[in-house]
Amino acid sequence: MTQPTIDQRSAWQALAEHADGMRAAHLGELFAGEPGRHAAFTRQAAGLTLDLSKQRWNEVTLGRLLDLAREAEVPEAIRALLAGERVNRSEDRPALHTALRLPPEASLVVEGEDLVPSVHATLDRMATMVERFHEGQWRGATGRAIRDVVNLGVGGSDLGPLMVTHALADYRPEGIHAIDVHFASTMDGSQLADYLSRLNPETTLFVLSSKSFTTIDTLTNARTARDWLMARLMGESREEGVDAELVMRQHFIGISASTDKMSEWGIAEAHQLEFWEWVGGRYSLWGGIGLPIALVVGMANFRELLAGAHAMDSHFREAPLEDNLPVMLALAGIWNVNFLDIRAHSILPYDGRLEYFAAYLEQLEMESNGKSVTHDGQAVGYSTCPVLWGQLGPNAQHAFYQLLHQGTQSVECDFIASLVRYDDVEDPATRDHLMGQHRLSLANCFAQSRVLMLGDEAIDDEGPRPVHKRYRGNQPSSTLLLDRLTPASLGALIALYEHKVFVQATIWDINPFDQWGVELGKKIAGETQRILEHQGDIASMDDSTRGLIEAVWAAEDG
Ligand code: F6P
Numbered sequence: 001m002t003q004p005t006i007d008q009r010s011a012w013q014a015l016a017e018h019a020d021g022m023r024a025a026h027l028g029e030l031f032a033g034e035p036g037r038h039a040a041f042t043r044q045a046a047g048l049t050l051d052l053s054k055q056r057w058n059e060v061t062l063g064r065l066l067d068l069a070r071e072a073e074v075p076e077a078i079r080a081l082l083a084g085e086r087v088n089r090s091e092d093r094p095a096l097h098t099a100l101r102l103p104p105e106a107s108l109v110v111e112g113e114d115l116v117p118s119v120h121a122t123l124d125r126m127a128t129m130v131e132r133f134h135e136g137q138w139r140g141a142t143g144r145a146i147r148d149v150v151n152l153g154v155g156g157s158d159l160g161p162l163m164v165t166h167a168l169a170d171y172r173p174e175g176i177h178a179i180d181v182h183f184a185s186t187m188d189g190s191q192l193a194d195y196l197s198r199l200n201p202e203t204t205l206f207v208l209s210s211k212s213f214t215t216i217d218t219l220t221n222a223r224t225a226r227d228w229l230m231a232r233l234m235g236e237s238r239e240e241g242v243d244a245e246l247v248m249r250q251h252f253i254g255i256s257a258s259t260d261k262m263s264e265w266g267i268a269e270a271h272q273l274e275f276w277e278w279v280g281g282r283y284s285l286w287g288g289i290g291l292p293i294a295l296v297v298g299m300a301n302f303r304e305l306l307a308g309a310h311a312m313d314s315h316f317r318e319a320p321l322e323d324n325l326p327v328m329l330a331l332a333g334i335w336n337v338n339f340l341d342i343r344a345h346s347i348l349p350y351d352g353r354l355e356y357f358a359a360y361l362e363q364l365e366m367e368s369n370g371k372s373v374t375h376d377g378q379a380v381g382y383s384t385c386p387v388l389w390g391q392l393g394p395n396a397q398h399a400f401y402q403l404l405h406q407g408t409q410s411v412e413c414d415f416i417a418s419l420v421r422y423d424d425v426e427d428p429a430t431r432d433h434l435m436g437q438h439r440l441s442l443a444n445c446f447a448q449s450r451v452l453m454l455g456d457e458a459i460d461d462e463g464p465r466p467v468h469k470r471y472r473g474n475q476p477s478s479t480l481l482l483d484r485l486t487p488a489s490l491g492a493l494i495a496l497y498e499h500k501v502f503v504q505a506t507i508w509d510i511n512p513f514d515q516w517g518v519e520l521g522k523k524i525a526g527e528t529q530r531i532l533e534h535q536g537d538i539a540s541m542d543d544s545t546r547g548l549i550e551a552v553w554a555a556e557d558g
Contacts, residue, residue, distance in 0.1 A: 003376070005381060006072055006382070011068040015068060016339065018064055019339035022056065022061060027473065027474050028457050030056070031053075040053065041053035043325055045311075045323075045492075048482055049483075050329060050480050051481070054477045055478065056474065062322070068331075072506055072509070077503075078499075078502075084110030084278075087513065088280070090511050090516070094110060094278045095280055096279065098310075098313045100119055100279065101310040101491070102115075102119065103310065104120045119287070122274070122275070122287055123299075126302075130298065133149075133295055134176040134298070140201075140204070145203065146205045147203045147204075148179070148181075148200070149181050149206075149207060150181075150182045150204065151292045152206055152207065152209065152221045154187075154210075154218055156285075157210050157255075157289055159282075160284065160289065160290070160494075161285055161289060162183045162360075163360040164290070164494075165181055165296045165297070166356050168305075169296065171487060173297070179295045179296070181292045181295055187220055189224060201233050201251075204229075205250070205253065206225045206226075208253070208256075208262075211279075212257070213256040219265075226266075230247060234247065249270075249271065252267050253267070253291065254271065254273070256272070256274065257275055257276060282368065290305075305490060307488055308490065308491025309491035309494060311491075312325070312499070313495060316499045326496050326500045327499075329496065329497075330500045330507070332412075333386070334507055336476060337384075340476075342410040342412050344386055344389075344409055344411040345365075345386040345388045346389060346390050346414070347389070347414050348393035348413055350393040350394060350417040350441045350442065350444065351416070351418055354392070354485075358389065358391055361497055364501060365388050365497070365501055367518065368505065368512035369501055376509075382508070384510055393445060393448065394444060397444065401448065404452060406470075412475075412477065413449070413477040414478050415448070415480070416482075417479075419483055449477045451471065451473070452477055455470070455473020456470055457473065528541075
């Protein structure tokens with residue numbers, strides 16, 4: 001007999017009934033009727049404070065959502081995830097990114113093997129590499145110390161390291177041979193071409209980051225980089241003993257789950273960092289894929305990032321559901337998507353250091369939970385992941401906030417900020433100015449969530465407003481405050497969202513750890529490329545695609 005799907009269960013039905021009454025509720029009224037709402041709906045853990053009071057819910061809603069979490073066996077799923085059970089069912093393997101941040105004294109035996117020693121062996125190899133760079137001892141083929149590192153990767157092999165290196169740029173250690181880290185992901189070569197035009201091949205090294213080591217985007221960029229190095233380093237210097245093997249050894253590091261493929265490509269064995277099939281690409285910044293992060297912030301800060309994530313993992317494992325930050329954030333999302341029909345979600349950091357955080361979450365959330373079949377292969381009869389996008393809040397205020405304020409869409413927003421910044425700036429005048437700028441940014445953050453909540457009611461200094469100036473308000477939001485943005489709090493923040501995604505996937509009964517839809521796109525792109533290169537039958541294409549290909553051919557023929 002097939003199990004009832006989650007939307008057929010009693011907890012879901014109870015929520016649906018309750019939602020009928022709540023849909024008309026306005027956040028302004030909820031606040032007016034409930035003094036102390038902020039404290040009642042705020043939770044803290046691992047240096048983060050999560051204020052969920054501006055969600056369109058009340059204590060009854062929360063109670064029923066917690067019943068839903070229990071009915072969906074969220075506590076059992078958390079235990080299975082952290083224990084290394086094969087929670088990625090379609091690929092029949094565990095999803096053990098949490099193992100990458102276990103401390104060295106921990107032990108995690110999965111299918112007969114303790115994973116912690118090999119995780120730390122990789123971290124130690126990373127540390128040795130990072131040290132060689134920071135001591136100016138990693139030399140290019142002509143003997144000059146490497147000073148620019150270009151990460152070639154895409155998706156999880158790009159977005160995590162890109163986001164974190166940007167966020168933690170203030171944490172560059174002093175007194176070392178500094179390395180500038182750059183990122184090239186696009187298959188059209190536009191980012192890479194720019195670097196090649198201004199970097200010195202003698203002092204540039206490429207990190208090839210690819211779990212599969214088959215991703216065409218990355219391998220195409222890698223081939224261009226290799227040819228550039230060979231042409232530039234072997235031309236005049238050939239007599240000085242610079243040969244292709246030396247160039248390959250000194251100018252490339254590979255990070256992948258496939259050592260065979262790295263070796264085939266020509267990466268020297270000593271310069272390969274291996275990771276495991278049980279780490280998903282979008283969950284991989286915590287190991288070898290994080291090398292660019294460690295090159296920027298140093299290994300000590302990288303380990304702090306891991307420790308922060310581990311603190312969130314421990315909280316996730318131990319805290320009761322009602323105090324558990326990832327569970328609470330997930331439940332707010334479920335309530336909006338499935339019961340209030342709010343299927344757009346905006347990520348709005350009020351801190352320039354988090355410039356790439358929304359892009360990072362777009363992959364984490366939508367590649368994970370953009371699914372529509374249950375674990376048993378049934379089509380889901382309810383919505384799953386909302387459309388999620390974002391940008392730095394202060395810039396977004398001058399871009400798409402108009403839609404949030406007066407458009408026709410209901411949107412859930414996550415406001416993210418740190419409480420204190422710049423108090424360590426040495427020059428007192430600059431410190432005062434910058435601390436003032438930080439407060440200005442916080443004021444805008446708090447003001448925007450307030451206006452989105454209250455609409456017109458937030459403003460009491462004007463008389464009756466003409467229709468075009470009215471705000472309906474009632475847009476729900478969460479506010480996440482970091483005590484301060486540090487490697488540890490950033491680690492905790494990322495882990496919070498990873499676990500939120502997992503809790504939602506558990507309730508929706510979908511697999512957040514595969515991405516078959518993306519795989520199909522890659523296959524079709526390969527076929528299309530062959531036709532574009534005149535190596536296939538254009539008649540097999542649909543009318544639109546045929547027209548587009550013919551337009552390229554016509555343009556190329558002048
Ligand atoms: O786009 C699909 C995807 O597989 C992502 O999940 C992944 O992060 C990205 O491609 C890059 O994959 P790889 O690290 O194997 O090159």
